[in-house]
Amino acid sequence: MTKLRSVVRGCGSYLPEKVLTNEELAGLVETSDEWIVQRTGIRQRHIAAEDEPTSALGIKAAEAALKAAGLTADDIDLVICATSTPDFTFPSTASVIQAGLGITQGAAFDVQAVCSGFVFALTTADKFLTSGSHKRALVIGAETFSRILDWTDRTTCVLFGDGAGAVVLEAQEAAGTNKDRGILTSHLRTDGRHRDKLFVDGGPGSTKTVGHLRMQGREVFKHAVSMVTDVIVDAFNATDTTAEQLNWFVPHQANKRIITSSADKLGIAPEKVVMTVEKHGNTSAASIPLALCVAVNDGRIKPGDLVMVEAMGGGFTWGSALIRW
CATH class of the missing domain: 3.40.47.10 (Thiolase/Chalcone synthase)
Known part of the structure; x- marks a missing residue:
């Protein structure tokens, strides 16, 4: 018995140009590279520029994912963005990304589950695609956590960075076994x-x-x-x-x-x-x-x-x- 599966066609990512190292953080708060690496394994993180909202990161990651999938904006009928740092209270960051990509069909909305957001968004897209209601989805995780950090709190500001990643999912018929893609x-x-x-x-x-x-x-x-x-x-x-x-x-x-x-x-x-x-x-x-x-x-x-x-x-x-x- 065949069934629909949500297959990954391509993935893309984007990291802001600015890199903030542990040594640079040590000049802002009382910490050290040794202390951060020992407790977290982190040596550096990327920080979005002032003119880079979350949607800008998401658009670049989505463009890279579409290119990897060999598809265009016209092939997408669902955009889901997982983020806890949206551009606005509303409209959704997904709708801003949708417009930025030139997608004019289908639905676009955000999912907010903090660090689990991408898994929640991936699961949500899977339900849409395997129901047969939509054909291809862009699932994006995009964050600018640097905007909500207290840069005087050394226990949190050393942990987080900015970036975006995306995958293109496509509904495909499969055999219905664990060997399916x-x-x-x-x-x-x-x-x-x-x-x-x-x-x-x-x-x-x-x-x-x-x-x-x-x-x-x-x-x-x-x-x-x-x-x-x-x-x-x-x-x-x-x-x-x-x-x-x-x-x-x-x-x-x-x-x-x-x-x-x-x-x-x-x-x-x-x-x-x-x-x-x-x-x-x-x-x-x-x-x-x-x-x-x-x-x-x-x-x-x-x-x-x-x-x-x-x-x-x-x-x-x-x-x-x-x-x-």
Whole structure:
């Protein structure tokens, strides 16, 4: 029995030109390269220019994804942007990206699940495509977290960076087995009781301000390692696959210690883990598509490979998706 699968046709990414190193940060707050690397694995991050809103980053990543897919704006009928740093309260950043790309058909909207945003957006697009309502989707993760950081708080400002990544998904008929190309399964979770552990202390409906990011680092670390396990195990169970069968594990790039601890707990070999946190920092919803593009462009991820993506973000939100590339 055949079924529709959401197949990845191409991916693209964009990083702002400005690079902020740990040494430069040490001139802004009381920290050091050694302290940051030891605790996070981060050595540098990219910072958007003043005239680069989130949509500008998303447009460039989307253009690169379309080029990699061999498609044009006219081929897309769904645009979903995962972001926690939108250009405006409204309209959606996705609609700004849609207009910037010259897409005039279909739907465009944002998804907000913080660092899990790309997995949530990918899953949402998959539901649209496999229902038969839409044919091709641009799924984008784009962030300018530098705009919501408290640059006097050394516990948070050293962690985050700006960037955007995108994939083009296309609905294709497949055999309905685990050998199919495309998204094989996805699993999402939210537990709003943990809001105070990772949040922004402002918003139009509360303080009427943008606010700054606040985080209880130890609490987030503890929950990140324990929480992501369930959605990954669920993905394995749903597809009758194992960690040994994975070709690549592409987690949210928050912290090197979280990534290695999670992979070790799940029995995923270190050589299968794609890690870009050293050069990108934590780019929230953009981190997974950025990492995917790095691994595709350097030849690691190849057609037919089994790829697991997972993330956890403020809320708490967390999720996984298992993809046959």
